[in-house]
Amino acid sequence: MRRDERDPPPRLIASVLPESSEQARQDIERAAAAGADSVELRLDASPSDPPLALLEHARRLGLLTIATCRRVSDGGAFAGGERERLSLLERAGSLADFIDIEADSGALERLTHSMSRARLIASHHDLSGTPADLEPLVRRLRSVPGAALIKIVTAARDLRDNLTHRNLLRRIRGKNARDLISFAMGQKGVPSRILALAWGSAAGYFAASELRPAAAGQIGLRQAIETFDVGEIGGRTRLFGIVGFPVAHSLSPAIHNAAFRSTGTDARYLPFEAEKLEEFVPLVRELPLAGFSVTAPHKVAAARAMDELDGAASAIGAVNTALAREGRLIGFNTDAEGGMAPLLRRMPVRGSRVLLLGAGGAARAFAYGLADEGARVLICNRTPESAEDLAHETGAQAVRRDELAQLSYEILINATPAGIEDPEELPLSAEAIRGRLVYDLVYRRGEQTRLLREAAARGIAVLDGREMLLEQALLQFRIWLGPDPPALARAREAMEQALGLASRQD
Template identity: 40%
Template sequence: MKIDAATSLYGVFGNPVEHSMSPAVFNAAFESLGISSVYLGFRVTDIRSGMDAVRGLGIHGVSITVPHKETVIPYLDEIDPLAARIGAVNTVIHRDGKLLGFNTDASGAIEALRAAADPAGASVLLIGAGGAARAVGTALVEEGALVAVTNRHEERGLGLCRDLSGSRWVPLDRIDREGFDIVIQTTPVGMWPHFGESPVSPSLFREGMVAMDIVYVPEETRFLQEARACGCRIVFGTEMFLNQAAAQFRLFTGQEAPIDTMRLALRNGLAERIQGRTP
């Protein structure tokens, strides 16, 4: 694929961002379809400056990850209705001089979860209260799930409950006293480089429960390992990642994503990461 002055630039903005598999996945997709585009990782500490850079450098689009999914919103010109309901953005498109915000986390999470369980009418514990939790929680509520929220910081968790219609708050020290059908871990706990950490005790898990972690580096986190050992059905974060990335690709290019190519690039990248335990 030829790289020249006409090549379109895309990227992911986050902090940290070294763990991200997005560059490998998107660049493989661009190459497979012969699209002259490049996708890079940018460690961004000041999201306002990051959005100024998108405008000033003519970057065509960016993925937004931790910790900027909520704080990016004031620096955008328009927000998609779903992203507005969620209160978080994970995709920014630079079009006709305007920065447009979207959220593909919500659909990506529900699509991944449906492979293991129907969320409609299910009792779901949502661990976390950040931008990803907002996306997953909003999607769950709209699917008819009965959502409970727990979080290390109570005030932030209660704030999310207020925004998720019909949801309720459960303190971390009480979550193992209730029987949930589905547990979804949305925090960065257990993500590279903090292998081996989990936000909850294994006492939470029950046989037959569905446990999902949105962390995908490593693919099988301690949270999922302990859930599997307790007889839970597990949903890997790689599935949500691929689903939301495919949706981002469509927003970026207007073309269907080559999902098999993207999946292979992700698998290869994760294998290299595990082998070397390096970013």
Template identity: 35%
Template sequence: MSLIAVAITVESAEQVAFALESAHAAAKRGATIVEWRVDALAHTDNALESVALLVKNSPLPCIVTIRAAAEGGAYVGHESARLELLIAVCKLTVPPSYIDLELAAFQASAEFQKQFATAQTSTRLILSAHDFQTRPADLSKRIGAMWNEPLCAVAKIAWLARSVRDNLEAFELLRHQSKPTIALCMGPFGIASRVLAPKFGGFLTYARPDNEMGTAPGQLTAQEFINVYSFARITPATKLFAVVGWPIEHSLSPLLHNAAFSATQFNGAYVPMAIPPEWEHFKASLGEMSGSTILNLRGVSVTLPHKEHALRWCKQQGGDADLVSEWCGAANTLIFSDNGVTHAFNTDAPAAVAALAGALEINQQHSAALASGGAIANVEISSARAAHVNVDAKTIASQTLDQWRQQCVLVLGAGGAARAVIAGLALTGAHVVIANRTHDKAKQLAKHFNARAIIGSHQSRVEAVALGNIAAHSFTAIVNCTSAGMTGSGAESIDPLPTTLEIKTRMVLMDTVYRPRETPLLRRARAAGAVIVDGTEMFLRQAALQFELFTQDDCAWSNATVVMASHDLPGKNKQTNIAERGRIAPEKSLSTNSSGTSAPLSLWRELLNQQLNAQS
């Protein structure tokens, strides 16, 4: 089982008591070993006495490290003094379990090698190598030297990842280890190497104390390893899932999916993987990850700006896409099947429509089915609804379609999220109006989605209107699909809706941004008396549909009713009636009630509320 080492920096004797408190707190949060980073402390007069107190009173087994500045540490004194202090630490009455020394320093000091080899100590040696700039050119040579050194108990190699593909090399090193090994990629691209250490037999992974920067870029807290990533559940047989996007560090998807995996005893791990926005980065990264025989990558959530890339990549691989992905030209979910075929899905469309339907008092379950291209048939009506609606499912579907055809919905934006929302709304029969800063993009989307055959004999109704002219229209609902108001977007204070458009009482305002929960647009809408749908509703519903696709028949929540359309290849004629290609799969979707609420949503809402409230 891989250890979680919390790395605690101690710079002076005065910090010893606080450092021990931090170690106790980390132990309660799941850390299993402590690394005392005493780089600066080693410069002080009573360094050995301070280290002795740390080791003797440590709540967990510990590592003592005096990292040289050349490899990312803070020690700048004489090298001989550093090595002498490490030997003295090994000879303490209560010695640490390990000391960590750089491979280069070890190889340069025959005296240290001699003294450590002859020391009467239980302390074992971790030899390490670090590169905070890039992958070292002699990586294989360095790790080989550590593996071949008899005095080395644990080998450690860490470098700044250039892309998520560096993680694969770290995993390969762990697969071929000849002694306990730590192989980690630092920085935003390297989180997978930290989280998945147990899957590949890594000796340990490093964590930072709460509310501290950490000793290396990309470190998580012990609490994150346990509460977000269910670190202790990860085994070599664990199936891997990921969320890819740029930026990705603020994504809450790992928290939700890993919690659902734990709740259902599904052996899966879900990690963030940052991929820069360019197509070539996406193509190369997905190609290597999906083609890896050791990852066991089974599914990917795709977020901005890669949703259109996802569909393009799937098609280039000879995969297939569901109807909504084909309709909107974007996918937010990729599934990798055992036979090597990639399947692309878009769960944003049915999720957005279901979230909006709730505010408009339209049947959410049937709305989601319409928006996913699903034919409404054989839907089991709940007893509560059947008590006062004595009609069959097809009639209810017809009523749902009629209700949607009375709606006029303004969609702000023309990117991947907007395409999914527009596609879903178009499939319901609603009148959709697109407004975007670049009007030509809005016109292109309208041309793509308008006058297409949908359910029955109906056609979609989609048009583009310039932002300056939207006040001349009357809308029952408005959906923001831009990044305006999003944390980290650079547009946090922007309200994307022109002030010339009056927000009326009882109008429905929905934002696809969920961080923060209340954007400038929603604050304005709330003040005007509108019905508010924040971004968490769409986010949670699309995640629930992804979870069903990820787990399939292995999910404990398996007695479901609706919602995704078939992932069979759509026909070449994109104008054919979509109802003929949809399906309802009661045996393979999440447990859903008549309002379209699925089993993980209550769990996820609680987690999301806690997370967002903590950050507000």
């Protein structure tokens, strides 16, 4: 029997890639437990005969079911003929609540007439980019006979592509239409996935397992619910975020959203990946953002983009925190204070020789902070001229990479991105690692960086970058929301828990 059109449509959809029946069954059960109301079974991901029994399993768990078989040209894995794909979808149509098929498929009309139970989702996927005007696509998809829902998914090549989907959804919602699903793919499209429901999309798609995303930029269902609480973002929700390149590794969304929840603050903190700061700036005013964090490589450029700088940001020449106030952007730097605090808890630095690797925004903050504490700072950077300029500004000494093997120092601080993408990358040769303490600003989820492992193997004390992340994030929280001691205490506890750090009693 065809599903009643008055039944609730899917909203929180978990995509399942059935690489094996047992793995897919577990992913479906995981999605149901996490709070999904629907699952999308990607039949094109099955290595052998599609496990259509999984649709029945999902229905027994109370989930709506969507079956699709995505072609290679649309970002899927199905490389067979259209007749074979149609046969597969027809079989699925007797079990699923919805069948998702591209509107340009020549088999669309036959499939529509053959489905005994399922309703149709007419979709369009553009892997080349995001057209400036998506409304012609809406009109074309709505002309598909029998389409219960229409879906437009495009590749985000620029952060501003998120605004294209938002503007489309706002216009459609203004016409009291709730049949459109719309968002962007790719890491740059992540904001549109998080905000799609708030903007008026009929549904959002998330990975049943974070290990098996169905498309680029698809975040996990658990993260969508536990970190971003996507279904509860409303018109009064304040938006914050982090801009950098890359940002997928960042724990900042997890810790800031945990802090917002712990203090009852209606706000969300989102990741924005941008190679150039210029593509991010329009979103600050368009979304709008109440404030944001800045990470590598944009901290120095961000200082130039602010309308006003506080004392630390002005002196350091880098911004890692911005506050939007009355149409103006005020820049702050919490890296120096937040980064020095964990170090000073471990040992005094006055008179110590400190090797600082890097000359970017974070390194600038440490160069100034260490100078204020009376340390003797040695700066080494891949670009020697940058190290020399920073050393000249802060009264430090620039050193070359070929000097590191013979250099004597007590403290090593890594302020380069080495280790973020390649877990085995070192910022200097293993033979040059020495001293009493190694402090790596890079952190990895659930494991130490190779630099810290190498240091620990030599009996050197190590300091994890998560401690700096915590301290500077608390300073950001205070800038954005105000100096409320009870709220700050709850925020610290929530952030420590999200980072897996033991609570510290001051």
